[in-house]
Amino acid sequence: MVEELESSGKKILLAHGSGGRLTHQLIKSFVKKFRSPALAKLDDSAVLKFKGKLAFTTDSYVVDPIYFPGGDIGKLAVNGTVNDLAMVGAVPLYLSASAIIEEGFTVVELEGIFDSMNKAARTAEVEIVAGDTKVVERGGADKIFINTSGIGLIDSGVDISSKNARIGDRIILSGTIGDHGIAILSARERFDFRTKVKSDSQPLNRIVQEMLKASKKIHTLRDPTRGGLATALNEIAEQSGVGIEIEEEKIPVREEVRAVCEMLGLDPLYIANEGKLVAFVPERDCKRILNVIRSNRFGRNAQIIGTVVARHRGRVLVKTSVGGQRVLDMLTGEQLPRIC
Amino acid sequence: MCLAIPARVVRIMGNLAQVEMAGMNREVDIRLVSDARVGEFVLIHAGFAIEKIEKKEAEETLRILREIA
Amino acid sequence: MRFIDEFRDRSIARRIVEKIRMFDSFEVNLMEVCGTHTVAIFKQGIKGMLPENISLLSGPGCPVCVTSQEDIDKVIDLVKKRDVIIATFGDMLRVPGTNSSLEEERSKGADIRVIYSPREALRIAGENPSKRVILLAIGFETTSPLIAACLQDARKERIQNFLIFSTHKLIPPAMEALLKSKEVNIDGFICPGHVSVTIGSNAYRFIAREYKVPCVITGFEPVDVLQSIFMLMKQIKENRAEVEIQYFRAVRPEGNRIAQELISEVFEVTDVFWRGLGTIPKSGLRLNRRFSDFDAEREFRPEAAESKENPDCSCGEVLRGVKKPTECKLYKRICTPERPYGPCMVSSEGACAAYYRYG
Numbered sequence: 001m002v003e004e005l006e007s008s009g010k011k012i013l014l015a016h017g018s019g020g021r022l023t024h025q026l027i028k029s030f031v032k033k034f035r036s037p038a039l040a041k042l043d044d045s046a047v048l049k050f051k052g053k054l055a056f057t058t059d060s061y062v063v064d065p066i067y068f069p070g071g072d073i074g075k076l077a078v079n080g081t082v083n084d085l086a087m088v089g090a091v092p093l094y095l096s097a098s099a100i101i102e103e104g105f106t107v108v109e110l111e112g113i114f115d116s117m118n119k120a121a122r123t124a125e126v127e128i129v130a131g132d133t134k135v136v137e138r139g140g141a142d143k144i145f146i147n148t149s150g151i152g153l154i155d156s157g158v159d160i161s162s163k164n165a166r167i168g169d170r171i172i173l174s175g176t177i178g179d180h181g182i183a184i185l186s187a188r189e190r191f192d193f194r195t196k197v198k199s200d201s202q203p204l205n206r207i208v209q210e211m212l213k214a215s216k217k218i219h220t221l222r223d224p225t226r227g228g229l230a231t232a233l234n235e236i237a238e239q240s241g242v243g244i245e246i247e248e249e250k251i252p253v254r255e256e257v258r259a260v261c262e263m264l265g266l267d268p269l270y271i272a273n274e275g276k277l278v279a280f281v282p283e284r285d286c287k288r289i290l291n292v293i294r295s296n297r298f299g300r301n302a303q304i305i306g307t308v309v310a311r312h313r314g315r316v317l318v319k320t321s322v323g324g325q326r327v328l329d330m331l332t333g334e335q336l337p338r339i340c
Numbered sequence: 341m342c343l344a345i346p347a348r349v350v351r352i353m354g355n356l357a358q359v360e361m362a363g364m365n366r367e368v369d370i371r372l373v374s375d376a377r378v379g380e381f382v383l384i385h386a387g388f389a390i391e392k393i394e395k396k397e398a399e400e401t402l403r404i405l406r407e408i409a
Numbered sequence: 410m411r412f413i414d415e416f417r418d419r420s421i422a423r424r425i426v427e428k429i430r431m432f433d434s435f436e437v438n439l440m441e442v443c444g445t446h447t448v449a450i451f452k453q454g455i456k457g458m459l460p461e462n463i464s465l466l467s468g469p470g471c472p473v474c475v476t477s478q479e480d481i482d483k484v485i486d487l488v489k490k491r492d493v494i495i496a497t498f499g500d501m502l503r504v505p506g507t508n509s510s511l512e513e514e515r516s517k518g519a520d521i522r523v524i525y526s527p528r529e530a531l532r533i534a535g536e537n538p539s540k541r542v543i544l545l546a547i548g549f550e551t552t553s554p555l556i557a558a559c560l561q562d563a564r565k566e567r568i569q570n571f572l573i574f575s576t577h578k579l580i581p582p583a584m585e586a587l588l589k590s591k592e593v594n595i596d597g598f599i600c601p602g603h604v605s606v607t608i609g610s611n612a613y614r615f616i617a618r619e620y621k622v623p624c625v626i627t628g629f630e631p632v633d634v635l636q637s638i639f640m641l642m643k644q645i646k647e648n649r650a651e652v653e654i655q656y657f658r659a660v661r662p663e664g665n666r667i668a669q670e671l672i673s674e675v676f677e678v679t680d681v682f683w684r685g686l687g688t689i690p691k692s693g694l695r696l697n698r699r700f701s702d703f704d705a706e707r708e709f710r711p712e713a714a715e716s717k718e719n720p721d722c723s724c725g726e727v728l729r730g731v732k733k734p735t736e737c738k739l740y741k742r743i744c745t746p747e748r749p750y751g752p753c754m755v756s757s758e759g760a761c762a763a764y765y766r767y768g
Contacts, residue, residue: 190529193366249419255362258410262345263361263384264525265757322422322631324454326767332746342445342551342603342629346412362410369528371558372667381412383606383659387526388555391606391665393412397658405421405636 010107017101017135026133033114034121038094038129046129048094050153055090057081058149066113066143068187070180070198073146074116076274079201080225081150082124086205087221087277089160089212090152095121096130097148102141113144124203126150152205157216164219165240169308170286172279174207174293175200175301177229178257181271185260193263195256202275207296211279214292220280227331228270232278233316234330244316246306246328270331280308344385346393349378359384412658416630417453425635426458432642436462438594439641440730442584443601444471444758445629451767453631463638466593466730467760469583470601472548472576473500474728474752474759475683480576481506481752482713483706487543487574488519490709494537495521496530497545503755507714527552527559534563534571543705546573551603553577553694554668557675560696560703572705575695578681580604581612582692586683588620593730597641599634600626602656607672609664613652621650628656675700684718684752685725724751727760734761741765 016022031039038046059080066073078095085092097117101110121128183199185191204223211218220240224232229251237244253268261268275298281289286304293299316328347359349370357370359382370389373382382389441447447467450456456465469475485506488495495511502512502523515521520540524530527544534542546556556573563571580601588595600613605626613624623644627637637655644651654660672694681693696704705711722744723737734740734753744750746762753759 191525193364195364255410256364259345259362259364262410262413263343263364263366265343318454320453320631321417321419322453322455322458322635323419324456324458324631326451326454326457329766332766342443342549342601344551344603344606346410348411369555369558372554372665372671374667383603385551385603386555387528388558390551390554390603390668391659393658398412398415401655401658402415405425405632 012101012103012105012107012110012135014103014135014137017133029111030114030131030133033111033118034128034131035118036127036129038127039131046094048129052156053154055085055088055152055154056149057084058147059084060145060147062142062145063184064142065184065187068199069183071201072113072116073144074113075120076201077146077148078117078120078124078126079203079274081148082126082203082205083223083277085150085152086203086208087160087223088154089158089208089218089221090154091209092124092126092150092152092205094129095126095148095150097128097146098132100134100136100141100145102143103135103138105143110144120203124205155212158212160218160221162220162222162236162239165236165242165280165308166219166282167242167308167310168283169219169280170283170304171244171246171306171308172281172286172290172293173229173251173303173305174277174279174299175275176252176254176257177224177273177276178253178261178268178271180274181228182257182260193260195260197254197256197260200273200275202298204275204277204298207277207293207299210292210296211289214288215281215285217282217285218279218289219282221277223273223277225272225274228268228272229278230269230316230328231331233328236280237316238314241313243309243312243314244306245309245319246316247319248321250303250305252301252303269328342385344383344390346381347384349376349380349382352376352378357389359389413630416628416632418632422458422632422635425632425639429463429635429639429642430460432646433460433462435645436464437596437642437645438464438466438730439597439599439638440466440468440587440595441599442468442470442580443604444474444756445603446599446601446627446634447471447760447763448758449629449631450634451763455631455634459638463642466595467727467763468587468730469683469686469728470549470580471728471753471756471758471760472578473504473756474724475578475685476504476547476576476752477682477684478507478716478718479682479713482716483711484545484574485509485511485514486711486713487705487709488514488521492540493520494533494540494542495519495545496524496533496542497521498547499523500756500758501545501547503749504752505749505755507716527556531559531563531568531571534568538570541570541572544571544573546575546577549578549580549601549604550607550672553676554607554665554671557671560675560700561671563703564700572703572708573696574705575676577676577694578683579678579692579694581608581616582689583683583686584616585620586686586689586692587729588616588622590729595622595730596645597623597625599637599641600624602626602628602633602660605656605660605664607665607668610652610654610660610662612664617650617652623650624652626652626654626656626660628659685728719750722751724753724761727753734764737761
């Protein structure tokens with residue numbers, strides 16, 4: 001009879017990674033949290049049935065600090081992968097979760113992160129069906145690193161890709177930008193400013209399905225994470241071979257986020273987001289899709305921010321608040337490290 | 341390098357002050373602006389308040405701008 | 410945001426531009442001295458809004474850009490000293506020295522910490538009594554009073570493990586050096602707003618008087634910049650050469666007395682070498698004798714590698730307004746923000762970086 005992982009005050013030891021009794025305790029605790037029938041079988045692999053076009057993605061999470069206003073690394077890891085699937089129009093179904101844990105990390109904290117992941121999975125309506133844990137010696141990792149992979153199904157008739165943006169498409173942004181990056185920054189000790197800004201980490205699959213119900217003609221979706229909106233738009237402009245023009249005034253940014261950015265010399269356009277999407281849709285569908293997004297609680301501040309044009313292909317131009325124009329380049333160098 | 345932003349003085353504690361800008365709060369050194377008072381606006385640069393922003397002057401500037409224009 | 414949004418008003422901007430366009434009978438070169446102005450101008454797309462007869466030149470007011478290769482190499486030497494923590498503003502990290510950069514040294518294990526305020530450096534010193542903390546004191550008259558304040562605190566609190574490496578420089582002597590060189594015709598100066606908060610508009614009077622060049626002390630919002638350009642054009646048209654304050658909501662003729670006193674209590678003026686401009690007399694600050702025990706250069710005697718600037722790098726000419734970044738052989742082709750050859754591309758306020766990113 002394998003006992004369960006004892007909580008309160010206990011730390012993860014290297015022995016938890018060796019494959020023996022302690023490892024079994026750790027796995028059992030993991031499995032208990034995630035309530036997945038496939039996972040509970042404790043087989044070497046989850047066996048799942050499918051019919052149709054599959055989407056498959058993976059991402060690793062090394063955010064520092066692991067707790068921040070609005071969430072933690074566990075929530076991020078689940079929502080991030082759910083969103084990557086949603087961005088190709090897939091219905092996310094199953095996730096795997098692997099954790100690399102630093103020796104000395106407390107059991108209470110580990111269970112808290114598993115709880116977060118479970119909660120996020122339930123909100124997103126996905127199941128965590130496979131997992132792994134490894135333990136490394138002190139200093140071998142920074143508290144905990146998590147990798148999640150995910151699969152989802154794409155309905156027929158849905159063809160969403162960064163290559164599909166077309167001239168004349170309107171560009172919709174689902175809400176305020178810069179929240180996640182600034183929330184992380186404010187949680188780092190050395191930045192001694194206090195704000196109420198919270199990470200916007202949230203699952204976008206529901207919104208996307210609602211958008212698709214309104215119109216199957218969505219050409220491109222992207223969630224602007226690392227590198228911010230600017231980088232995402234540049235990638236799409238390049239991959240689709242089109243020009244993009246956006247208006248600075250239309251881009252929603254929280255006052256507080258603007259204030260912090262002004263103070264530190266940062267540009268919200270380059271700061272990571274974890275619960276926003278940008279959609280490229282035909283002109284005639286854009287009002288309808290905008291309303292659908294706005295009626296979802298995660299899309300209240302959605303705005304149409306720009307257009308796809310035939311000029312300056314591969315580049316993004318911004319009309320500035322004062323009426324001038326400038327090029328919006330991709331992020332160069334490192335703006336904020338380990339933001340997700 | 342000359343980034344400085346306007347923030348409102350919320351509290352003064354000797355050489356230090358708590359300032360607020362659009363909901364963001366931080367503590368800055370206020371010794372360079374000896375006559376700052378709570379409720380007034382100061383320019384913040386690298387953790388220091390470097391000068392007061394005179395509300396009258398700001399409004400005067402805007403008035404001139406609207407006249408030129 | 411208060412005191413910012415009002416100065417980004419599109420309709421006011423448009424009408425100022427209309428008024429500027431009425432000065433169409435003469436061509437001018439206006440120089441924005443300060444790197445922060447260069448960025449503001451580019452970020453807001455102001456160049457494109459101006460008529461063709463107005464040329465904007467970027468000046469040497471980017472502290473990282475004008476730091477000599479020798480100073481950068483000395484800093485890299487300091488990094489290698491034992492039990493030393495380097496505290497630096499972010500921009501310095503990627504500036505290439507002759508053989509290395511701070512970023513490279515950090516990846517090799519050097520303890521280099523990016524700070525936003527010099528107060529943080531003092532705090533790091535307090536938290537690490539067994540190490541010596543060296544603050545890379547860079548910047549013009551906006552920043553030097555802050556460093557001076559921290560040094561006074563360090564003395565008062567008897568902090569023994571805090572030092573600075575000063576590369577502080579002064580703006581008005583650099584402006585004079587540009588005018589003396591006569592390399593470029595400068596018809597008007599857009600003067601730095603926050604440097605002037607410290608030194609006041611009086612500090613520029615000699616430029617108007619002796620060199621007959623109009624000066625307008627300018628704020629950093631786009632409407633501020635446009636209004637200043639209008640004021641300069643008006644002066645030129647009316648054959649005046651005066652120092653005017655556009656940014657009078659923050660700048661006074663006499664400047665900030667407390668800040669000036671702080672500087673003179675801790676520093677003394679000295680001749681220093683500016684990248685691109687050469688040695689300019691009385692244009693830099695070094696610690697005076699009373700504060701010499703905080704001098705990292707005196708304590709460690711860092712050596713510069715055999716300093717060699719890349720001969721094809723045109724940073725010097727760009728800083729003097731002689732060349733535009735696009736006229737540099739290396740620009741974009743070889744020198745990019747990812748792989749910068751010179752500081753003008755590394756610094757967020759460098760003209761080359763601004764052109765590359767926004768132009």
